[in-house]
Amino acid sequence: MSNAYLSISRVGMSFTRGGTTSEVLRGIDLDVQRGEFVSLIGHSGCGKSTVLNIVAGLLQPSIGGVIVDGREVGAPGPDRALVFQNHSLLPWLTVYQNVALAVDKVFRGKLGAGERRDWVLQNLEMVNMRHALQRLPSEISGGMKQRVGIARALAMKPKVLLLDEPFGALDALTRAHLQDEVMRIQAERRNTVMMITHDVDEAVLLSDRIVMMTNGPAATIGQVLDVQLPRPRERIALAGNADYNRCRQEVLSFLYEKQRKVEPLRGAPADLAQRSAALRA
Template sequence: MAYLDISDVGISFTRSGKTSEVLQGVSLGIEQGEYISIIGHSGCGKSTLLNIVAGLLKASTGGILLDGKEVNSPGPDRAVVFQNHSLLPWLTVRENVALAVDKVFRGRKSKAERRAWIDENLALVNMLHAADKRPAEISGGMKQRVGIARALAMEPKLLLLDEPFGALDALTRAHLQDQVMEIHARLGNTMLMITHDVDEAVLLSDRIVMMTNGPAATIGEVLPIPLERPRRRLELVEDAVYTHARAAVLEFLYARHAAPALAA
């Protein structure tokens, strides 16, 4: 059995007597330490699937197992990094990370050990120098680094990333992508990321899961990315494996499964 086993998952919502089927028959196995990206057009249920894995939504059909245990509610074994950093503005960077650390490790680590663990994770994302600043005093990219540090500090079995770089400028996004690759190489986290960015998906992923359009969206194709790690973006610009993978994703999204508005 896979480390994360998504089995025949479907979900529908009923509003005003009308039922809308968002996902249907989604099955995917993810091994420990894999970096998986899910890509598809808006409305294909990518974030809905991630929210089901996070335990924030309950599937209508099918089920999910993480490390052999059923997923049916939120838990510290799954940490989510959203596009919006969700930092509390009245707390410092260190205090924002401490919220998660205290919840997970109170009773297991002393106060001094928790502080050291917080600082270790802030150092991992190069934010220890700003530990005493508040969110209003740091940039958008720095806020997202704090969000990643907070998630990592929970020591989750699975790190869920919901378009984590989508609100950032191109240069900041590239820096954070490189940093996430370094963290993944160092810690070996299992990561599941939602993205709209084809280049981002190819650069970061071991496999790319491509979703069909909704309603009743499902997995259309899973594309392995056989690029050696570590990956350096400048070296990949003319790499044949990289360009082939990029072309395969674009062909799926814009030829075989064009967005409804484009296909009309």
């Protein structure tokens, strides 16, 4: 039995539509330690979001399972907070109310009203959004909305923070600022984080490990890279760092070179032998 804080064990996922079954994931095995920051990267359609949704409890795997802190995941719960690429704020609630809604749901009966209010303010302060408590989502920028979404997730005190391309819709400068914020927060609170990204530099900058997924169908984990860069990390200083560039090159090599070699072998089982013979000729 794994001693990992988050354990994904032999997870497979298939979807059936119109009598046709498609295997999306096969044999996903991954252990994540408490306080670790892990990124999932791969080409579009390789099942990264499916993995994240299974950990979140939004999808039930066809085979295998997920254990968080010794308990099997069977449904969504506040121990796993999910931040989407879209901030998903309720547009009729203020910044404060959006975070307070989650805090009240999780901690009502455990914390008094004053304690809950202080906790909401503390989390908004952490993402530098205390100045905008009474603003509606329509009155703040995209980057600010995403800060509030992160504050709402952190305020639930989740055991695992799940990030689904949280910076993908932002401009480059805002994206960089939020990456720095997430690194700072993770260093302070030691959250266990699993993040999906398509950005190689983002993965290397933020992660302790990068999980590289093969192309679908039947996608699986192709390679796991340890990012042994000291923390705290400064993006400008890392630009000329040999270890940073080695990690970056290794991920790029997997995504572009190795996947191009595998791609010709994909197809119906009946023609795999012919394709393999052609490659050897």
